[in-house]
Amino acid sequence: MRAALLLAGLLLTWPALAQDAARGRAIVENGTENAAPCASCHGMDGRANRSEQFPRLDGQSAHYLLKQLEDYASGSRPNEVMTPIAQGLTARQRQDVAAWFAAQDFAAGPEPTGEEARRGRAIYELGIAERGVQACINCHGPGGLGLGPLIPRIVGQWSDYAEAQLHAFREGTRRNDAGGAMRAIAPRLTEADVDALTAWLERDLPSERQHGPRQRR
Amino acid sequence: MARTMPAVDIVFVGFGFTGAIIARELKDSPLRILGLERGQPRDTVPDFQGPAMHDELAMAVRHGLMQDTARETVTVRNRPDQTALPMRQLGSFLPGTDLGGAGVHWNGQTFRFQASDFRLRSHHEERYGRGFVPEELSIRDWGVTYDELEPSYTRFDRLIGTCGHAGNVRGEIRPGGNIHEAPRSEDYPNPATEPSYLGAIFAKAAMELGCQPFQVPSANLTRAYTNPEGVEMKPCMVCGYCERFGCEHFAKSSPQTTLLPRLREQRNFELRTGAHVTRVDLTPDRRRARGVTYIDAATGEEVTQPAEIVVLSSFAYNNVRLMLLSGIGTAYDPATRQGNVGRNYCYQTMSSVTLFYDDDVHLNQFMGAGALGTMVDEYAGDNFDHAGLDFIGGAYIGAFTTGARPIEFHPVPPGTPRWGAAWKAATARHYNHTGAITCHGMSNARASNHVDLDPTYRDAYGQPLARITFDFPENDLRMSAYVTERATEIARRMGARRILANPRTAPWSVVPYQTTHNTGGAIMGADPRETAVNRYGQSWDVPNVFVTGSALFPQNASYNPTGTVGALAYWTADAIRDRYLRAPGAMVQR
Numbered sequence: 053m054r055a056a057l058l059l060a061g062l063l064l065t066w067p068a069l070a071q072d073a074a075r076g077r078a079i080v081e082n083g084t085e086n087a088a089p090c091a092s093c094h095g096m097d098g099r100a101n102r103s104e105q106f107p108r109l110d111g112q113s114a115h116y117l118l119k120q121l122e123d124y125a126s127g128s129r130p131n132e133v134m135t136p137i138a139q140g141l142t143a144r145q146r147q148d149v150a151a152w153f154a155a156q157d158f159a160a161g162p163e164p165t166g167e168e169a170r171r172g173r174a175i176y177e178l179g180i181a182e183r184g185v186q187a188c189i190n191c192h193g194p195g196g197l198g199l200g201p202l203i204p205r206i207v208g209q210w211s212d213y214a215e216a217q218l219h220a221f222r223e224g225t226r227r228n229d230a231g232g233a234m235r236a237i238a239p240r241l242t243e244a245d246v247d248a249l250t251a252w253l254e255r256d257l258p259s260e261r262q263h264g265p266r267q268r269r
Numbered sequence: 270m271a272r273t274m275p276a277v278d279i280v281f282v283g284f285g286f287t288g289a290i291i292a293r294e295l296k297d298s299p300l301r302i303l304g305l306e307r308g309q310p311r312d313t314v315p316d317f318q319g320p321a322m323h324d325e326l327a328m329a330v331r332h333g334l335m336q337d338t339a340r341e342t343v344t345v346r347n348r349p350d351q352t353a354l355p356m357r358q359l360g361s362f363l364p365g366t367d368l369g370g371a372g373v374h375w376n377g378q379t380f381r382f383q384a385s386d387f388r389l390r391s392h393h394e395e396r397y398g399r400g401f402v403p404e405e406l407s408i409r410d411w412g413v414t415y416d417e418l419e420p421s422y423t424r425f426d427r428l429i430g431t432c433g434h435a436g437n438v439r440g441e442i443r444p445g446g447n448i449h450e451a452p453r454s455e456d457y458p459n460p461a462t463e464p465s466y467l468g469a470i471f472a473k474a475a476m477e478l479g480c481q482p483f484q485v486p487s488a489n490l491t492r493a494y495t496n497p498e499g500v501e502m503k504p505c506m507v508c509g510y511c512e513r514f515g516c517e518h519f520a521k522s523s524p525q526t527t528l529l530p531r532l533r534e535q536r537n538f539e540l541r542t543g544a545h546v547t548r549v550d551l552t553p554d555r556r557r558a559r560g561v562t563y564i565d566a567a568t569g570e571e572v573t574q575p576a577e578i579v580v581l582s583s584f585a586y587n588n589v590r591l592m593l594l595s596g597i598g599t600a601y602d603p604a605t606r607q608g609n610v611g612r613n614y615c616y617q618t619m620s621s622v623t624l625f626y627d628d629d630v631h632l633n634q635f636m637g638a639g640a641l642g643t644m645v646d647e648y649a650g651d652n653f654d655h656a657g658l659d660f661i662g663g664a665y666i667g668a669f670t671t672g673a674r675p676i677e678f679h680p681v682p683p684g685t686p687r688w689g690a691a692w693k694a695a696t697a698r699h700y701n702h703t704g705a706i707t708c709h710g711m712s713n714a715r716a717s718n719h720v721d722l723d724p725t726y727r728d729a730y731g732q733p734l735a736r737i738t739f740d741f742p743e744n745d746l747r748m749s750a751y752v753t754e755r756a757t758e759i760a761r762r763m764g765a766r767r768i769l770a771n772p773r774t775a776p777w778s779v780v781p782y783q784t785t786h787n788t789g790g791a792i793m794g795a796d797p798r799e800t801a802v803n804r805y806g807q808s809w810d811v812p813n814v815f816v817t818g819s820a821l822f823p824q825n826a827s828y829n830p831t832g833t834v835g836a837l838a839y840w841t842a843d844a845i846r847d848r849y850l851r852a853p854g855a856m857v858q859r
């Protein structure tokens with residue numbers, strides 16, 4: 053009975069979303085006059101490629117994705133690749149692509165083991181008392197799954213990208229976090245902390261197990 | 270045989286905001302400082318972290334951060350001719366325990382009292398004539414004025430980074446803030462909170478009635494802030510888990526987020542947790558304290574701690590109880606009205622108006638913070654003309670959005686069944702569409718309301734419990750009826766489908782939560798026969814004992830107490846450091 057009700061709820065809301073996502077799909081695949089196809093960097097399914105600094109977008113909160121596109125466009129998150137692309141999209145097109153990537157299935161392999169990842173998890177769940185870092189879990193939620201609508205899922209994120217963002221918050225080049233939440237935290241993390249956190253957050257894709265362990269610089 | 274520890278110069282009994290402030294103010298003194306706290310040590314990381322901290326059942330319902338009534342509680346009654354019974358479950362108030370005290374799980378609504386509050390009796394006699402104050406009331410002047418305390422208020426605001434919009438800076442009236450407030454010497458350190466949706470509706474309605482709404486001054490920070498101690502705080506995430514919870518984000522001011530990081534580095538300071546003080550040890554003539562005796566929680570051993578100065582910073586009635594257990598001053602007897610310790614116990618006269626909205630008005634109150642509210646001050650204290658009215662005092666009226674947490678927040682209109690399918694349906698229907706206006710009313714003293722030692726019930730260490738005798742004075746009930754009516758007028762303009770006024774009624778009950786604003790019992794003033802301490806918080810009877818906190822209030826004002834509690838702590842710290850240490854002894858002659 054409960055399941056039937058839930059299903060009825062989904063069916064009722066799905067058509068509106070599907071339309072957005074369908075229009076988004078065309079943009080992701082082919083781009084627009086002013087924007088390169090997203091798929092070339094993020095993949096059709098948003099899983100991107102771990103070897104570049106391209107973030108995974110699959111199954112991310114649509115509100116968060118939309119906010120990023122608006123922030124790239126307005127300059128509060130300046131980036132030489134994404135700012136022109138976001139500026140090239142209309143408000144409506146940004147909603148459509150956000151809906152497409154939000155609708156993709158998120159998939160992640162098992163939790164990494166090993167000393168570094170374990171330390172990352174400890175910081176994630178407990179924080180660092182000496183340096184006044186509250187646990188990431190307070191905002192990014194249990195397991196790093198995010199707390200919608202505006203706090204992103206960070207589990208599964210490719211480590212090079214996540215690391216670049218922590219650096220950008222630390223240096224203040226990314227300053228679109230409301231109230232400066234991440235800008236207050238990132239400067240208190242050492243490089244070793246960042247490595248540990250991003251190592252724990254990154255997850256192999258189920259289809260990519262053959263990649264083997266990631267190379268650390 | 271009691272173990273005796275090496276002597277210290279000053280010992281603090283209890284380590285919440287007041288103890289921490291004074292201990293820090295003595296950082297440059299030559300004193301050896303010892304803080305004794307009955308509870309555990311704890312800190313933001315790891316103790317307040319999510320998701321465990323957001324366990325509403327453990328923290329809010331089962332009082333995870335609060336005093337354990339199985340070890341120590343109070344007994345309560347309304348009148349001296351009744352037999353008091355122990356409060357076996359916390360209800361009406363939620364006292365803290367463990368390092369930081371109630372400053373960990375408080376809301377952060379941070380007020381100053383009005384200038385007239387400090388001269389309550391004189392003010393009313395001057396404005397309305399001698400016979401105006403109802404005979405029932407034993408209200409008094411504090412012996413200290415707003416102007417004297419102003420610098421200390423400012424220091425406390427800077428310490429905790431209060432967020433607000435000042436309405437009166439050195440006499441310059443600034444619209445958007447509280448224009449009824451006594452002058453501040455400077456603006457708030459941080460900008461005011463943004464109104465919630467309910468707050469915005471309230472502000473509009475209040476403005477239509479000629480009131481001047483403003484955001485409640487908040488110690489839930491609106492931005493990153495480094496206080497004068499060099500301790501950094503972070504912005505509030507408006508998560509709704511504030512009152513009754515510790516803050517995981519370093520965003521709510523507490524001893525942990527404002528002072529303890531510095532105290533830990535302070536060379537002349539030592540903290541001992543798990544140290545439950547059972548008495549202040551006096552010389553046989555009861556004129557001088559020799560130190561304190563405490564029970565070491567780890568071993569159960571009794572420990573003697575010699576000290577030159579004892580500061581009772583153990584919260585409100587706990588301070589009164591320790592004075593009575595130790596023989597400091599004389600116990601107040603309501604029958605004879607003699608005695609200087611235990612007098613003028615007061616509380617807060619709370620009432621409310623509930624607003625039930627149609628289901629297309631989404632209040633989304635789960636996005637809340639402890640001090641997120643919009644209020645008016647037109648009916649607080651003596652801000653309105655009482656001529657022709659049959660009471661003194663008033664209340665601030667405000668709309669708060671503090672979190673609407675799922676277990677405890679389930680408003681339904683009267684007449685709804687208390688359980689079953691109809692209750693569930695009504696709960697779902699009203700959850701996101703019900704708000705409230707709060708009247709935060711003054712509490713005036715009367716002769717029968719007091720604190721003494723219970724003749725029957727004892728704590729886990731075999732010592733008599735504090736006994737609270739309290740009921741609302743007739744004056745305060747009339748006041749509550751009047752301000753609740755004013756709040757109802759505002760509510761009528763807020764577009765709700767149904768409104769429901771809940772004025773305060775007697776008798777006072779320990780069951781529903783009202784506030785943890787217990788005041789009085791060790792009141793300050795100018796008369797050594799009728800007050801426990803002088804204007805510096807120094808005991809008249811045992812001059813090397815100082816008392817902090819709301820116990821000092823001769824009566825409670827229309828506002829939350831901690832702004833004034835913090836200011837008085839700085840005031841007492843100044844007196845100890847700049848006067849007492851130079852010439853130990855009574856700072857005011859009897």
Ligand SMILES: Cc1cc2nc3c(=O)[nH]c(=O)nc-3n(C[C@H](O)[C@H](O)[C@H](O)COP(=O)(O)OP(=O)(O)OC[C@H]3O[C@@H](n4cnc5c(N)ncnc54)[C@H](O)[C@@H]3O)c2cc1C
Pocket residue numbers: 282283284285286287288305306307308362363364365366367368369370371372373374375376377378379380512513544545546547582583584585587639640785786817818819829830831832834
């Ligand atoms: C739920 C809640 C919400 C509140 N909200 C507000 C608000 O919004 N605004 C406001 O102004 N105020 C508010 N308050 C009140 C505020 O918390 C107190 O005014 C303030 O914390 C008091 O500080 P204190 O140092 O006097 O006492 P406390 O913080 O209570 O500290 C006293 C300490 O002494 C210890 N102690 C007690 N007895 C002994 C003993 N025998 N031996 C050793 N140690 C002992 C206790 O364990 C405790 O740690 C609130 C309180 C509660 C409970």
